[in-house]
Amino acid sequence: MIRGIYEAHLPVSNLDNSIEFYKKLGLEMAFRKGKLAFFWIVKGESWLGLWESEEVHLPYHPSIRHLAFKVEIEDLESAKKWLDKLEIPVRTSFGFTKEQQPLVLPNNPHAHGAIYFSDPDGNSIELICPLRLDVIEEFEMMTLEEWKAR
Structure with missing residues (x-):
């Protein structure tokens, strides 16, 4: 029956700025009307809806305002350089510095x-x-480099 997630949605304060940001990540615009824009994550399989709203600045919690894009290991290994080239700062997470990214999550x-x-x-x-x-x-959370060296 269920074969994946087709769509996810995020609130944004300025749709034009957000459209430029997600285009910079390489996503293809699928549809725009008024204060709503959709981008293909995988064309015909999944897309992201961006809704311009005054209700953007909800307190962050991992259950809301979070989106995870699946990538291949080779892409993850080069992600920090790619983000630097796009002038998008890597967020320090779980006490690890930018230099220690990417991380390995022990789920x-x-x-x-x-x-x-x-x-x-x-x-x-x-x-x-x-x-x-x-x-x-x-195992404890570690860097990807530590994971590969094990």
């Missing part, structure tokens, strides 16, 4: 590599890559 029995940044309205954006699935192994 036991799974492990994911991730790097975080913010859009112009402070919405949390994550690039994430599954590293292993269904393997029970306890």
Whole structure:
């Protein structure tokens, strides 16, 4: 029955600025009308809706105002340089510095590599890559470099 997530939505304060930001990330504009714009994440499979609103600055919580884009390991390894080139600052997360990014998240029995940044309205954006699935192994959060050296 369910085969994936087709759409996700984020509030934005200035739709034109947000459109430029998400275009810079390489997303293709799918539709725009008034204070709403959709971008394809994967054309025909998933898209992102941006809604211009005065109710943008809700307090951040991971359950709202967060979007994670799936990437391949090679893309994750080069993500910091790519974000630097786009002049998008990497967000320090979980006590790790920019230099220590990307991270490996111990979501036991799974492990994911991730790097975080913010859009112009402070919405949390994550690039994430599954590293292993269904393997029970306890470990602490670490850098991707530490993970690869194990």
